Amino acid sequence: MAEYASSDDEERYQYYDDDDDDDDDVDVDGGDGGDEIVSLRSHGCRPAFKIITKESLMAAQEEDLRMVMDVLSLKEHVARTLLIHYRWDAEKLLEVLVEEGKEKLYADVGVTMMEHGKHIMSRFSSVVMCNICIEEVSANEMTTMDCGHFFCNTCWTEHFIVKINDGQSRRIRCMAHQCNAICDEEIVRNLVSARDLNLAVKFDRFLLESYIEDNRKIKWCPSVPHCGNAIRMDDPQFEVECSCGLQFCFSCSSEAHSPCSCQMWEMWAKKCQDESETVNWISVHTKPCPKCRKLVEKNGGCNLVYCICGQTFCWLCGGATGSDHTWTSIAGHSCGRFKDNEKVKVDRAKRETYLVRYLHYYNRYKAHKDSFKLESKLKETMQAKISNLEDKQCICKDFSWVTNGLSRLFRSRQIISYSYPFAYYMFGDLIENDLTKKEKEIKKNLFEDQQQQLEANIEKLSLYIEKPFDQFSNDEFMELRMKIITQSVVVDNLCSKLYECIENELLGSISGETHIIAPYKSKGVEKALELSVCRDMETSNTERNSG
Amino acid sequence: MQASRARLFKEYKEVQREKVADPDIQLACDDTNIFKWTALIKGPSETPYEGGVFQLAFAVPEQYPLQPPQVRFLTKIFHPNVHFKTGEICLDILKNAWSPAWTLQSVCRAIIALMAHPEPDSPLNCDSGNLLRSGDIRGFHSMARMYTRLAAMPKKG
Numbered sequence: 001m002a003e004y005a006s007s008d009d010e011e012r013y014q015y016y017d018d019d020d021d022d023d024d025d026v027d028v029d030g031g032d033g034g035d036e037i038v039s040l041r042s043h044g045c046r047p048a049f050k051i052i053t054k055e056s057l058m059a060a061q062e063e064d065l066r067m068v069m070d071v072l073s074l075k076e077h078v079a080r081t082l083l084i085h086y087r088w089d090a091e092k093l094l095e096v097l098v099e100e101g102k103e104k105l106y107a108d109v110g111v112t113m114m115e116h117g118k119h120i121m122s123r124f125s126s127v128v129m130c131n132i133c134i135e136e137v138s139a140n141e142m143t144t145m146d147c148g149h150f151f152c153n154t155c156w157t158e159h160f161i162v163k164i165n166d167g168q169s170r171r172i173r174c175m176a177h178q179c180n181a182i183c184d185e186e187i188v189r190n191l192v193s194a195r196d197l198n199l200a201v202k203f204d205r206f207l208l209e210s211y212i213e214d215n216r217k218i219k220w221c222p223s224v225p226h227c228g229n230a231i232r233m234d235d236p237q238f239e240v241e242c243s244c245g246l247q248f249c250f251s252c253s254s255e256a257h258s259p260c261s262c263q264m265w266e267m268w269a270k271k272c273q274d275e276s277e278t279v280n281w282i283s284v285h286t287k288p289c290p291k292c293r294k295l296v297e298k299n300g301g302c303n304l305v306y307c308i309c310g311q312t313f314c315w316l317c318g319g320a321t322g323s324d325h326t327w328t329s330i331a332g333h334s335c336g337r338f339k340d341n342e343k344v345k346v347d348r349a350k351r352e353t354y355l356v357r358y359l360h361y362y363n364r365y366k367a368h369k370d371s372f373k374l375e376s377k378l379k380e381t382m383q384a385k386i387s388n389l390e391d392k393q394c395i396c397k398d399f400s401w402v403t404n405g406l407s408r409l410f411r412s413r414q415i416i417s418y419s420y421p422f423a424y425y426m427f428g429d430l431i432e433n434d435l436t437k438k439e440k441e442i443k444k445n446l447f448e449d450q451q452q453q454l455e456a457n458i459e460k461l462s463l464y465i466e467k468p469f470d471q472f473s474n475d476e477f478m479e480l481r482m483k484i485i486t487q488s489v490v491v492d493n494l495c496s497k498l499y500e501c502i503e504n505e506l507l508g509s510i511s512g513e514t515h516i517i518a519p520y521k522s523k524g525v526e527k528a529l530e531l532s533v534c535r536d537m538e539t540s541n542t543e544r545n546s547g
Numbered sequence: 548m549q550a551s552r553a554r555l556f557k558e559y560k561e562v563q564r565e566k567v568a569d570p571d572i573q574l575a576c577d578d579t580n581i582f583k584w585t586a587l588i589k590g591p592s593e594t595p596y597e598g599g600v601f602q603l604a605f606a607v608p609e610q611y612p613l614q615p616p617q618v619r620f621l622t623k624i625f626h627p628n629v630h631f632k633t634g635e636i637c638l639d640i641l642k643n644a645w646s647p648a649w650t651l652q653s654v655c656r657a658i659i660a661l662m663a664h665p666e667p668d669s670p671l672n673c674d675s676g677n678l679l680r681s682g683d684i685r686g687f688h689s690m691a692r693m694y695t696r697l698a699a700m701p702k703k704g
Binding site: 304 | 550554
């Protein structure tokens with residue numbers, strides 16, 4: 001009933017994976033990757049974030065699969081089906097198992113553990129009627145699924161191809177009416193590869209990538225062009241730096257935007273985007289799914305819309321609803337009240353009135369962003385200066401103060417630029433809060449004082465760092481060194497004070513949605529480490545070879 | 548493409564054979580195009596559609612039976628799940644609950660069942676849906692009855 005606005009979701013991942021297609025065998029990649037990882041890092045520390053590369057994906061997945069396989073003594077494909085259904089949340093899966101029992105768990109997911117499939121077939125003569133093409137087919141050209149339904153291989157193959165091309169690789173159901181059973185991936189693989197080898201490879205990759213796509217704890221790195229990595233979050237954290245260098249927010253997958261909350265950032269980014277035709281089209285024709293946030297296009301039918309992730313929602317208000325077209329499940333879901341319309345109208349009027357206000361914040365946000373871009377180039381010139389000094393046998397041998405000062409400048413520049421959209425929403429009318437006008441005014445002044453202090457000191461730091469210190473005399477040089485060191489500390493303190501002010505004074509007063517921001521980290525956004533999987537890697541390889 | 552054609556031929560033969568068995572449904576294929584079908588279905592008894600004969604138009608996609616046919620009412624009908632102007636039908640088996648095991652004949656049966664059991668919570672015809680949702684069964688019945696008389700019954704003398 002609903003499709004993606006982006007044409008073909010699975011197709012999107014095709015382009016950066018093209019090199020994969022030359023060597024169809026995933027194991028080859030896996031093996032190569034293993035050696036790399038072994039040599040990479042020590043296993044001592046336990047970082048909150050781990051990088052999952054194309055190579056370590058298999059091993060990362062193996063861990064969870066093995067656990068479920070051991071507990072329930074299942075075959076791999078059944079365990080995968082179960083985990084996909086529970087979005088790779090093994091704990092949740094076990095919880096359901098304990099509370100509701102095995103039968104209920106299997107029935108919900110669409111796993112059938114009946115072994116009578118063979119019996120059904122043997123009862124028939126050598127020629128059997130396929131209910132799909134209504135042809136008489138010899139029994140050895142029929143395939144029976146675990147659920148006991150059997151159809152001819154041609155029909156199964158067609159069905160699988162349609163579903164795979166539809167982006168439904170992870171939940172290909174049996175063709176029989178109201179049969180909830182998920183098809184055995186081995187059968188899918190065999191039948192499809194007989195017809196179209198590339199599609200079978202595609203199917204395998206989608207299954208593999210399900211570990212990332214359907215997993216609450218894992219996100220693709222949103223870099224463009226894509227670096228191929230995904231990040232797994234083992235402890236709750238907010239912002240992370242991928243090995244490709246991109247810093248992003250783990251909860252909304254956009255650039256790191258602290259001290260803005262995700263909601264603020266989403267609104268801000270949308271606002272700042274050019275009102276291009278695409279944006280117009282998207283806003284007119286699509287709505288984000290309340291569960292997975294993918295944009296869904298309504299392509300006919302009633303106002304109960306199905307997202308590809310399985311969530312249903314009301315097209316009129318965008319709110320999540322039950323999945324049945326029944327009286328009871330949507331009863332009480334009345335979103336057509338006039339209140340909503342009025343609010344939209346008021347919002348619109350306000351936006352026009354406050355255009356000037358928006359521009360104020362936007363210009364400052366933009367100015368700092370631009371400075372950040374210009375300062376990014378400083379890294380190279382700084383390196384040149386340092387090597388210049390090293391050649392000259394300078395009195396100082398340690399240049400960490402320069403690089404520290406520079407990274408302090410980058411970090412604080414980011415923070416000050418994002419503090420403007422934060423202020424725009426915090427002190428505007430778009431986010432409801434409990435403050436009276438007077439309280440708001442006081443808090444606004446407090447925040448702005450902090451912000452202005454920080455801003456002034458960042459400029460000072462920037463000024464110091466840009467000085468041509470490689471041309472300086474010894475005295476001048478040592479003086480500047482002290483200045484940069486102290487100024488870095490000052491900026492660091494001001495940043496953490498600004499965060500203190502935001503966290504303690506401001507965020508608490510927002511009512512309704514909770515705005516969570518990534519806390520201030522003096523050392524910058526945490527870097528994700530490669531997943532250490534050397535041992536798992538070996539087992540998975542031998543496993544695959546023997547199987 | 549061949550598969551869909553072959554299957555439709557089979558269904559055609561089946562329809563010829565079953566004609567007597569199910570007098571409520573008359574399925575017919577377009578003379579020149581096997582992907583275009585029409586059906587005449589009788590309104591189920593004990594519903595406001597009783598006594599009416601409703602015409603359905605089927606457009607079968609090339610990937611049939613893996614993808615559902617598009618079906619709409621050609622006869623005007625007052626029903627919460629049928630668009631009043633276009634005749635578009637909101638029925639789960641024609642959308643996401645489609646299974647290749649369904650045939651055009653069984654789709655007709657499902658539509659007859661839908662006529663007997665409307666789903667007022669996913670309305671394509673809001674007026675009709677609202678009458679049912681507000682509990683005005685009588686109002687709904689008389690409206691549906693009126694349109695059945697006007698559009699789906701042969702005019703008397």
